[in-house]
Amino acid sequence: MKRADTAVKNIKKGSFKILFRCIKYLLSYKYTAAGVLLSLLLSSAINLAIPKVMQIVIDRGITLRVPRIIILGSGLIIAFSLMGALFSFIQGYLATRVSHGVAFDLRNHIYEKVQHLSFSYHDRAQTGQLLTRATSDVDLVREFIGRGVIQLLNALIMMGGSIILLYNINWKLTFMVLPVMALAFLIFFLFARIISPFIKIIQEKLGLLNTRLQESITGIRVVKAFAREVFEEERFAKSNRDLRDINLRTGKYIASGMPLIFAMANISTLVVVWAGGYQVLANYLTIGELVAFMSYLMMSMFPMMILGMLLMTIAQAAACAERIFEVLDASSETVEKPGAARLPPIQGKLIFENVTFRYFKGTAPVLSRISFTALPGQTIALLGATGSGKSTVINLIPRFYDVSEGRITIDGYDIRDITLESLRRQIGIVLQEVILFGTTIRENIAYGKPEATDSEITAAARTAAAHPFIESFPQGYNTVVGERGVTLSGGQKQRIAIARALLVDPRILILDDSMSSVDFKAESKIRQALEDLRRERLCFVIAQRISTVRNADQIIVLDNGKIAAMGNHESLMAESPLYADIYYSQLKPETAG
Numbered sequence: 001m002k003r004a005d006t007a008v009k010n011i012k013k014g015s016f017k018i019l020f021r022c023i024k025y026l027l028s029y030k031y032t033a034a035g036v037l038l039s040l041l042l043s044s045a046i047n048l049a050i051p052k053v054m055q056i057v058i059d060r061g062i063t064l065r066v067p068r069i070i071i072l073g074s075g076l077i078i079a080f081s082l083m084g085a086l087f088s089f090i091q092g093y094l095a096t097r098v099s100h101g102v103a104f105d106l107r108n109h110i111y112e113k114v115q116h117l118s119f120s121y122h123d124r125a126q127t128g129q130l131l132t133r134a135t136s137d138v139d140l141v142r143e144f145i146g147r148g149v150i151q152l153l154n155a156l157i158m159m160g161g162s163i164i165l166l167y168n169i170n171w172k173l174t175f176m177v178l179p180v181m182a183l184a185f186l187i188f189f190l191f192a193r194i195i196s197p198f199i200k201i202i203q204e205k206l207g208l209l210n211t212r213l214q215e216s217i218t219g220i221r222v223v224k225a226f227a228r229e230v231f232e233e234e235r236f237a238k239s240n241r242d243l244r245d246i247n248l249r250t251g252k253y254i255a256s257g258m259p260l261i262f263a264m265a266n267i268s269t270l271v272v273v274w275a276g277g278y279q280v281l282a283n284y285l286t287i288g289e290l291v292a293f294m295s296y297l298m299m300s301m302f303p304m305m306i307l308g309m310l311l312m313t314i315a316q317a318a319a320c321a322e323r324i325f326e327v328l329d330a331s332s333e334t335v336e337k338p339g340a341a342r343l344p345p346i347q348g349k350l351i352f353e354n355v356t357f358r359y360f361k362g363t364a365p366v367l368s369r370i371s372f373t374a375l376p377g378q379t380i381a382l383l384g385a386t387g388s389g390k391s392t393v394i395n396l397i398p399r400f401y402d403v404s405e406g407r408i409t410i411d412g413y414d415i416r417d418i419t420l421e422s423l424r425r426q427i428g429i430v431l432q433e434v435i436l437f438g439t440t441i442r443e444n445i446a447y448g449k450p451e452a453t454d455s456e457i458t459a460a461a462r463t464a465a466a467h468p469f470i471e472s473f474p475q476g477y478n479t480v481v482g483e484r485g486v487t488l489s490g491g492q493k494q495r496i497a498i499a500r501a502l503l504v505d506p507r508i509l510i511l512d513d514s515m516s517s518v519d520f521k522a523e524s525k526i527r528q529a530l531e532d533l534r535r536e537r538l539c540f541v542i543a544q545r546i547s548t549v550r551n552a553d554q555i556i557v558l559d560n561g562k563i564a565a566m567g568n569h570e571s572l573m574a575e576s577p578l579y580a581d582i583y584y585s586q587l588k589p590e591t592a593g
């Protein structure tokens with residue numbers, strides 16, 4: 001219940017502002033929206049006119065026995081009904097167009113935003129929650145815009161119109177039923193208040209369920225390897241149960257509102273029959289007026305009922321909109337400065353100046369005071385124990401994260417002063433965790449340069465020692481790889497990722513442990529091929545094998561986020577006990593390989 005309380009506060013704080021923001025999305029569809037409004041007004045006016053015609057038919061036609069009026073009136077009612085139906089249809093159709101348009105825009109905005117959010121956002125974000133926001137949350141907001149807003153307007157027009165007409169027919173009777181109406185309204189309002197916090201919880205639980213689903217499906221191989229299917233099933237069942245229970249609880253509240261609504265409608269009918277009947281007997285009211293009065297009464301009660309349910313739709317939409325705007329408003333930690341310059345084609349002189357970095361503010365730094373200069377054409381190797389900060393160093397170069405202190409410059413440009421695109425376009429990176437897309441090998445390699453020709457693609461694949469194994473597949477470059485590349489071996493994946501990085505012909509090439517799964521022979525092939533390429537570019541290599549780093553121009557030995565030693569192989573062998581240690585521990589397997 002505590003969570004529900006905080007949800008209430010959240011909803012109260014800004015529901016209107018948030019919904020107003022949703023309504024602003026309507027501006028792109030203003031003509032269609034105006035059409036919706038117009039057809040709504042027309043159909044409401046027609047519906048409001050029907051009881052008036054009925055009143056005339058009864059009082060002038062039936063009571064005074066004038067068949068012509070009865071026939072004419074009936075014809076008019078039929079015509080009005082048909083017209084009302086037509087306008088309702090037009091309104092419904094246009095409203096659907098508008099709401100799907102808004103949902104389309106919202107989904108695109110979320111996707112765009114998610115694409116541009118920084119690494120640190122995605123480090124924390126749950127995929128399932130993001131999926132729920134882009135699908136279910138958007139859908140509920142669409143529901144609100146497509147039906148909610150229309151029904152709200154419709155209810156207000158019908159309520160206002162029928163109350164005026166009630167008053168017009170008999171003000172005394174109107175004042176008698178007004179308290180019942182006010183009471184009914186109050187009850188619905190309270191209901192919506194009680195239910196709205198649950199809605200937000202429902203969406204959160206749905207997000208959690210999606211996260212579980214997504215995680216266990218992408219990790220299905222681990223689940224099976226450890227025979228944890230039953231555990232996963234139970235965990236999913238629990239999330240699923242939670243979701244069902246909260247839905248049931250909400251449903252119970254909603255259901256208990258219905259009898260109350262009918263009770264209110266019946267009470268007010270009773271008041272009218274009793275007091276109105278009395279007035280008819282006293283000749284203050286005609287039968288036609290009484291019938292019209294009853295019709296208008298229902299017309300005003302019905303919207304109230306809808307309004308009660310609408311308050312729920314509104315609460316729901318507000319909760320969902322809040323979750324959507326949370327994503328849309330999330331600030332990216334690596335942002336471009338306004339008017340950031342484009343980085344011109346670079347030579348590749350990269351300098352780390354006293355760089356200190358923390359993944360989270362206030363925590364101990366992962367990198368402390370890292371300084372080094374890398375010159376064009378050099379190969380820089382990073383060496384160090386697991387967790388010493390090697391990947392972190394290279395993640396700072398394409399600005400996946402921003403330095404906490406110090407600065408990084410490329411050809412003299414502070415990388416925070418230039419556009420992300422112009423920076424990243426000149427960097428080819430093979431991440432430690434290779435991710436391929438579920439498409440053909442060709443498209444995967446050409447990911448960074450979709451316009452690449454076949455010969456460029458095969459050249460890159462040859463350099464990465466990937467061409468032979470790709471050719472050995474029956475479908476060659478058109479082989480479709482599984483999601484995230486699961487149908488390939490670890491070493492094959494790495495080689496495709498290297499080809500992908502090489503294809504963009506980057507000025508700075510970064511290989512993060514990219515040959516860890518590649519056998520020794522293939523590795524030396526790749527190394528030889530890279531040898532020719534690397535003269536014209538700056539290369540960063542992270543590797544576990546000394547053989548990979550041995551020929552590097554500079555080897556940076558990291559220890560616990562600090563530079564323990566720096567130099568080439570010979571100088572390090574002479575000066576750094578840590579390096580010599582690593583060297584001797586690896587000597588054996590290497591000579592064996």
Ligand SMILES: Nc1ncnc2c1ncn2[C@@H]1O[C@H](COP(=O)(O)OP(=O)(O)OP(=O)(O)O)[C@@H](O)[C@H]1O
Nearest residue numbers: 123359366384385386387388389390391392393432
């Ligand atoms: N996204 C992240 N958020 C928070 N902390 C992180 C993140 N990535 C890495 N770290 C932490 O930063 C430290 C350095 O990690 P890093 O990945 O740079 O190590 P590494 O030298 O590349 O190790 P390995 O050889 O295992 O790849 C580790 O203590 C790790 O826990």
Ligand SMILES: [Mg+2]
Nearest residue numbers: 390391392432
């Ligand atoms: Mg690493």
